[in-house]
Amino acid sequence: EIVLTQSPGTLSLSPGERATLSCRASQSVRSSYLAWYQQKPGQAPRLLIYGASSRATGIPDRFSGSGSGTAFTLTISRLEPEDFAVYYCQQYGSSPWTFGQGTKVEIK
Amino acid sequence: QVQLQEAGPGLVKPSQTLSLTCSVSGGSISSGNYYWSWIRQHPGKGLEWIGYIYYSGSTYYNPSLKSRVTMSVDTSKNQFSLKLSSVTAADTAIYFCARGTNGYNQYFDFWGQGTLVTVSS
Numbered sequence: 001e002i003v004l005t006q007s008p009g010t011l012s013l014s015p016g017e018r019a020t021l022s023c024r025a026s027q028s029v030r031s032s033y034l035a036w037y038q039q040k041p042g043q044a045p046r047l048l049i050y051g052a053s054s055r056a057t058g059i060p061d062r063f064s065g066s067g068s069g070t071a072f073t074l075t076i077s078r079l080e081p082e083d084f085a086v087y088y089c090q091q092y093g094s095s096p097w098t099f100g101q102g103t104k105v106e107i108k
Numbered sequence: 109q110v111q112l113q114e115a116g117p118g119l120v121k122p123s124q125t126l127s128l129t130c131s132v133s134g135g136s137i138s139s140g141n142y143y144w145s146w147i148r149q150h151p152g153k154g155l156e157w158i159g160y161i162y163y164s165g166s167t168y169y170n171p172s173l174k175s176r177v178t179m180s181v182d183t184s185k186n187q188f189s190l191k192l193s194s195v196t197a198a199d200t201a202i203y204f205c206a207r208g209t210n211g212y213n214q215y216f217d218f219w220g221q222g223t224l225v226t227v228s229s
Binding site: 001009030035037045046047088100101102 | 120153154155156157168170171172204206213214215217219220221222
């Protein structure tokens, strides 16, 4: 199975700053089938990005995704207070679908 | 707006079978465009995909759990279910049901709120 490794584990930033989250795959993710989710405490994950770079319905344009092959990035251009959460990547190019271990974006 | 809701016992004894049901509203489970998955999250940890079922009843399970997992679908009730047998403390987790979209290669666009299942005697 494809192992996804996210870095850093924790990102400490202030509102208004730019956040750059990394997701690296143990082997190439077919067709850039890579999604990103946001999860807040006590809630289900929320889809942000699919196909590596397509924003899901209703997702603000400060969220953007990029990458291909084994290296993917989620960028939050200017952090809003509601963006402090845990972010997960998921590959769906090769079964079983797998998730990264998460990156926590916390308030500095 | 599609909504999913998990239901089932919050406490299961070791060696017994965990059983959960996911009720879908706002859309038909029989729509051929979607697959219906179970995903779990151990306390304070990451996400693990358990498997999916299609409205026709076809399934695919994560090989790591395949020997213990059974999924079923009831289109008349717009529900799908998970059974996980021979549970241990390692199966204590929040269990989510989710809708998979994009055909076979699916990401998850709608999720239930999740239900905590604790395995303990």
